Amino acid sequence: MCLLFVAHQSIPGYRLVVAANRDEFHARPSAAAHYWEDAPRVLAGRDLEGRGTWLGLSNAGRFASVTNVRAGHVVKRGPRSRGLIVTDFLTGSARATEFAAALARDAQAYDGFNLLAWDGSDLVWSTNRGAARRALPHGHYTLSNAELDTPWPKSLRLRAACERVLAQPARDPVAALLEILRDATRAADAELPDTGVGYARESALSSIFIEAGGYGTRASTVVMVERNGRARFHERRFDANGQVEGDSAFEFQLAALAA
Numbered sequence: 001m002c003l004l005f006v007a008h009q010s011i012p013g014y015r016l017v018v019a020a021n022r023d024e025f026h027a028r029p030s031a032a033a034h035y036w037e038d039a040p041r042v043l044a045g046r047d048l049e050g051r052g053t054w055l056g057l058s059n060a061g062r063f064a065s066v067t068n069v070r071a072g073h074v075v076k077r078g079p080r081s082r083g084l085i086v087t088d089f090l091t092g093s094a095r096a097t098e099f100a101a102a103l104a105r106d107a108q109a110y111d112g113f114n115l116l117a118w119d120g121s122d123l124v125w126s127t128n129r130g131a132a133r134r135a136l137p138h139g140h141y142t143l144s145n146a147e148l149d150t151p152w153p154k155s156l157r158l159r160a161a162c163e164r165v166l167a168q169p170a171r172d173p174v175a176a177l178l179e180i181l182r183d184a185t186r187a188a189d190a191e192l193p194d195t196g197v198g199y200a201r202e203s204a205l206s207s208i209f210i211e212a213g214g215y216g217t218r219a220s221t222v223v224m225v226e227r228n229g230r231a232r233f234h235e236r237r238f239d240a241n242g243q244v245e246g247d248s249a250f251e252f253q254l255a256a257l258a259a
Contacts, residue, residue: 002020002021002022002023002054002055002065002066002067002068002143002144002145003020003021003023003067003142003143003144003154003155003158003208004018004019004020004021004055004065004067004116004141004142004143004144005017005018005019005020005140005141005142005158005159005162006018006116006123006140006141006142006143007139007140007162007166008118008123008136008137008138008139008140008141009138010138010139010140011166012169013169013226013227014224014225014226014227015120015225015226015227015229015257016063016118016123016223016224016225017162017166017173017177017222017223017224017225018055018063018065018221018222018223018224019158019162019177019178019180019181019220019221019222020055020065020181020220020221020222020223021181021208021209021210021217021219021220021221022045022054022055022217022218022219022220022221023205023210023215023216023217023218024054024215024218025214025215026214026215026216026218026239026240027214028047028049029047029048029049030045030046030047030048030218030219031045031046031048032045032235032237032246032248033045033219033221033233033235033248033250034046034248039087039090039091041058041059041060041090041091042056042057042058042087042090042091043056043057043058043059043233043250043252044056044057044086044090045219045221045235047081047083049081050081050082050083050084051081051083051084051087052081052082052083052084052085052086052087053083053086053087053090054066054067054083054086055086055221055223056086056087056090057090057223057225057231057233058090058091059252059253059254059255059256060093060120060254060255060256061119061120061225061229061254061255061256061257062089062090062117062118062119062120063116063117063118063223063225064085064086064089064090064115064116064117064118065086065115065116065143066082066083066085066086066113066114066115066116067113067114067143067144067145068082068111068112068113068114068145069111069112069113069114069127069129069145069146070145070146070195070196070197071112071195071196079109080109080110081110082110082111082113085103085110085113085115086115089115089117095119095122096117096118096119096122096123096124096135097122097124097135099117099124100115100117100124100126100133101133103115103126104126104128104133107126107128108128110128112127112128112129113127113128113129114126114127114129114143114145114147114148115127116141116143120254120256120257122135123135123136124136125141125143125148127147127148129147131147131148134148136148140159140162140163142155142156142158142159143155145195146193146195152187152193152206153187153188153191153192153193153206154187154206154207154208157183157185157208158180158181158183158208161180161183162177162180165177165180173222173224174222174224174232174234177222178220178222178234178236180208181208181209181217181220181222181236182208182209182220183207183208183209184207184208184209184210184211184242185207185208186203186204186206186207187203187206187207189203191206192206209242211241211242213240214240216238216240216242217238217242218237218238219235219236219237219238220235220236220238221233221234221235221236222234225254225257228257229253229254229255229256229257230251230252230253230254231250231251231252231253231254232249232250232251233249233250233251233252234247234248234249234250235247235248235249
């Protein structure tokens with residue numbers, strides 16, 4: 001489970017703004033955001049079990065993130081980890097639309113996924129759960145564990161809060177967006193979706209920041225790419241008690257997007 005807000009070519013001075021939470025079992029081994037030794041242009045955390053990543057940025061001006069698709073209590077295991085989709089895009093050179101088209105041919109090799117892929121110009125959403133892939137016009141989007149812009153309470157709450165922050169240019173947006181991603185407010189019972197996981201889990205998963213025993217928000221990430229290609233990438237990690245475990249912050253120039 002994950003949750004993202006994305007502003008694509010819609011904030012003055014920025015090409016891309018992303019505020020995202022990664023939700024996962026705390027026992028699943030992961031590495032903090034870093035430049036990968038086997039792919040030095042990639043900046044991302046790493047899933048040490050599947051060897052892929054949930055979200056990353058390359059200095060070639062490519063961004064991608066993947067979420068799973070909630071399907072009740074059904075747990076499947078596809079032959080490839082969904083995180084490898086992000087790895088393939090970040091380490092490749094195909095345009096986002098081309099990558100999504102090629103991925104569609106092999107989509108059933110993975111459990112249910114949503115992918116957002118940005119090649120420095122085009123932003124594309126694709127999924128292997130029925131909907132057709134879409135190149136997204138300039139605007140604001142949310143993505144969780146259903147189709148793009150599904151109006152779950154936490155998605156609507158995240159979008160509204162991020163839009164308020166990004167409308168205040170005098171405030172440091174990175175710090176403010178990280179604060180929003182820490183919001184553990186659960187949705188009212190009457191607002192809960194019914195995705196087949198039962199009331200207790202539906203409620204536990206309804207907040208932006210999740211604390212549910214051995215499962216919850218592992219990392220919050222803010223990515224901001226300016227018009228001139230200057231990028232900020234800030235990852236904040238959390239332990240099983242919801243306490244900050246560490247921060248990693250990077251600022252660098254995306255050479256492919258230099259003005």
